[in-house]
Amino acid sequence: MSTLKANALPIIDIAPFLNQDSKDAKLRASTAAALHKACIEYGFFYLDISAYVDPAVPEHLTQLGRQFFALPQEEKDALSLKNQDYARGYARLKENVTNGKADNHEGIDFYKPVENPDKTRPLWGENQWPTVPGFRERYEEWTDKMKALGLIVMEAMAQGLGMTPEEWEDLRKQVDDSFWVMRVIGYPPLPNDEDGFSCGAHKDYGCLTFLYADPTPSALQVFSSRPGAVVLAYPSSVAQVGSEKGVWINADPIPGCVVCNIGEMWEIWTNGLYRSTLHQVVHRGSNYRVSIPFFFEPNFEADVKPLAAALRLQEPEDRKEYRKSVVYGDFLMGKVSNNFAGGKGKYDS
Numbered sequence: 023m024s025t026l027k028a029n030a031l032p033i034i035d036i037a038p039f040l041n042q043d044s045k046d047a048k049l050r051a052s053t054a055a056a057l058h059k060a061c062i063e064y065g066f067f068y069l070d071i072s073a074y075v076d077p078a079v080p081e082h083l084t085q086l087g088r089q090f091f092a093l094p095q096e097e098k099d100a101l102s103l104k105n106q107d108y109a110r111g112y113a114r115l116k117e118n119v120t121n122g123k124a125d126n127h128e129g130i131d132f133y134k135p136v137e138n139p140d141k142t143r144p145l146w147g148e149n150q151w152p153t154v155p156g157f158r159e160r161y162e163e164w165t166d167k168m169k170a171l172g173l174i175v176m177e178a179m180a181q182g183l184g185m186t187p188e189e190w191e192d193l194r195k196q197v198d199d200s201f202w203v204m205r206v207i208g209y210p211p212l213p214n215d216e217d218g219f220s221c222g223a224h225k226d227y228g229c230l231t232f233l234y235a236d237p238t239p240s241a242l243q244v245f246s247s248r249p250g251a252v253v254l255a256y257p258s259s260v261a262q263v264g265s266e267k268g269v270w271i272n273a274d275p276i277p278g279c280v281v282c283n284i285g286e287m288w289e290i291w292t293n294g295l296y297r298s299t300l301h302q303v304v305h306r307g308s309n310y311r312v313s314i315p316f317f318f319e320p321n322f323e324a325d326v327k328p329l330a331a332a333l334r335l336q337e338p339e340d341r342k343e344y345r346k347s348v349v350y351g352d353f354l355m356g357k358v359s360n361n362f363a364g365g366k367g368k369y370d371s
């Protein structure tokens with residue numbers, strides 16, 4: 023398998039949506055249009071958030087993550103997700119399995135806290151915070167920042183879809199109490215002779231993923247099957263996944279940006295106009311890589327169904343069939359109850 027060397031994904035600046043100045047209306051329109059195009063063509067893009075966060079902040083988060091992963095195994099195991107609801111907590115190296123293969127990573131997951139936690143109920147336990155000094159405080163600040171970013175990007179996407187203010191208000195009500203997930207992942211390098219994956223190919227299932235990763239190059243790869251031009255320009259890179267032909271694009275970190283991708287809920291909202299895209303991690307470098315995906319998800323109770331604005335944009339033949347609507351929390355329960363009971367991993371569909 024070969025990958026494209028270049029970072030082919032678009033870079034989109036969110037700055038114009040950080041204020042309401044009428045002088046920035048044109049810039050907002052071009053950001054919204056760029057988001058729309060990127061979601062149709064790739065389902066992935068770089069979001070330039072340099073006007074929104076100091077780059078030192080997420081860098082510090084990766085250091086805190088490193089301190090946690092450097093602890094003795096027993097100390098990390100003390101926060102095992104098995105102590106809780108099988109979702110919140112630490113999973114050892116290779117504990118998670120994707121597409122039948124063990125992922126070469128360890129990680130710790132946090133979810134939106136719930137009222138009346140009950141660890142015997144899937145997803146309803148409590149977060150398990152490492153005692154590394156500053157870890158919880160800094161990561162909670164990041165959570166607040168990313169939740170607010172989620173709403174900002176959703177508003178920009180609503181504009182990109184041509185939604186009326188009333189339609190945006192309705193959509194906003196589905197995401198204003200996001201059932202977010204945050205994951206801190208540690209990837210030792212894959213041994214050279216191993217044909218496994220650091221994280222197997224999967225789609226994210228929610229709404230928007232904001233991924234901050236340390237500067238390690240050539241780790242995250244995104245499968246692009248849509249733009250024929252890319253495939254034609256790099257014929258030697260063509261890969262096949264299932265029945266789809268495409269290319270794996272490297273999504274190396276760009277300073278000041280997070281990598282952003284849309285999950286399956288956006289496929290439902292847009293009745294398939296936007297696609298959530300396969301991605302995987304293959305880390306063969308020599309360093310220990312740390313990444314921090316934040317999953318901005320719909321509210322637990324959100325009733326996710328095709329949006330009128332998306333249907334207006336669709337070709338009549340694509341509009342004939344409607345995607346099945348889901349209540350986000352039910353959909354998520356269906357996924358996580360599979361996770362450990364059925365030998366499926368958290369990334370499996």
Ligand SMILES: O=C(O)CCC(=O)C(=O)O
Nearest residue numbers: 207226235242303313315
């Ligand atoms: O570590 C990465 O670069 C990607 C992780 C990922 O795709 C996920 O956790 O869903």
Ligand SMILES: [Fe+2]
Nearest residue numbers: 224225226301
């Ligand atoms: Fe992912």
